[in-house]
Amino acid sequence: MLVLRPQMMFRVLVAVVAGTACNVGGWVCAGKIELSGGGQLTGDVKAAKKPDGSTTHAVVKIDDDLSVAIAGTHVRYTVVAEDLEEYRDRAAAAGQDAESQFQLAHWCKLNTLLPQHRFHLTRTIELDPDHRLARAALGYIRHNNESGWISAETLRRDQGLIHSSKGWVLPEVLAARNQADEADKQSKLWIKKFRRLHANAVRGDSEAIAEITAIADPMATQAIAAELLRSRNAKSNLRSLRMIYVRLLGRLRNGGTVAALVELGLNEPDELIREEALRQLTEFGAPSAVATYVPLLRSSSPGQVDAAARALTFFVDPELAFAYVDALVTEKQSQVQVGSGGTQAGFGNNGVSGMSQGASVFTKTSSFKHPAALQLVKAIAPGADYGYDETAWRQYFAALRNPYREDMRRDADE
Incomplete structure (x- = not known):
């Protein structure tokens, strides 16, 4: 054999x-x-x-x-x-019993007799057209037509849907998914390619730098942004190369570049790189930048308030006057322990001994002034200077928005 x-x-x-x-x-x-x-x-x-x-x-x-x-x-x-x-x-x-045929179909499925399973489901609804479980197993649903049943596939197609690996969807949804999948594939290819280009550029390869500078494919956005972040703490001075990356993101102009530049404008430690990112945002991503930075003015972190206010100096808006004023002085609470902890024994002046706890914890509130926020306030009110007096600034801007009219009482009397 x-x-x-x-x-x-x-x-x-x-x-x-x-x-x-x-x-x-x-x-x-x-x-x-x-x-x-x-x-x-x-x-x-x-x-x-x-x-x-x-x-x-x-x-x-x-x-x-x-x-x-x-x-x-x-x-x-x-x-x-x-x-x-x-x-x-x-x-x-x-035999000719619908329920027996349905039970046989179930047995066929358990025993991997799949063609027979479907055959007996079909035989079930031939004998009992309204057999609910058999109809459901064959993909039928209740519908307002002559038979009262329609296949789910027919119904979905009548609704203009098409079948995909993730179910029935509109053609435009499937097209968008396919486009997103292709974009993700291309983006990952760029990450590998750009790392190679970056490594060569760091070594001074003029051809690699020229190839990087000439990039015009939006699919390279993620790769460029990732390299900007990775090279932030590089031991060697890569400022000139990283500046090329920032300007390259500014040319590509898509949602990914805006997100990357917004992050740089807030957290980048290199002042020149940070300011270049913010300058790029003033040309095409200002709404996203402002929407990200303004809520951070209310942060419990003084450092984050400073960073947000500093970034917002590139997007001064008089309509945000009260948000700027609220960020002039912020408070931070912290837990402070007094004493070394543990139980201590001692004697009073009268010779009586006693036990006491050696530590206590209380809440400390610290105030922080934010010069960048003051710079914002002065930028929209160049003729006034109330320093960090938030109350005075609020009154000032309230008066600008609701000017006092001397003749209001006379007009009311008339």
């Missing part, structure tokens, strides 16, 4: 002929193996199973002179001849 190895199994598919399966009453009684890569083998099937029910290997006897051994990793599911023998008996007993 010839036994073929798994890597040879596809070569023997041509040996599977109709004569190897026997038909009894219209039902195939030979066993079957469906291959994970597509296709199937039929014949006398014997399968070895693991405790979890998966197949370790299977052997298909196609005829007296030819058998095929297949590793379990290549088997999607198997049907042995004994299963089909039991199936024939169950099929004969089901």
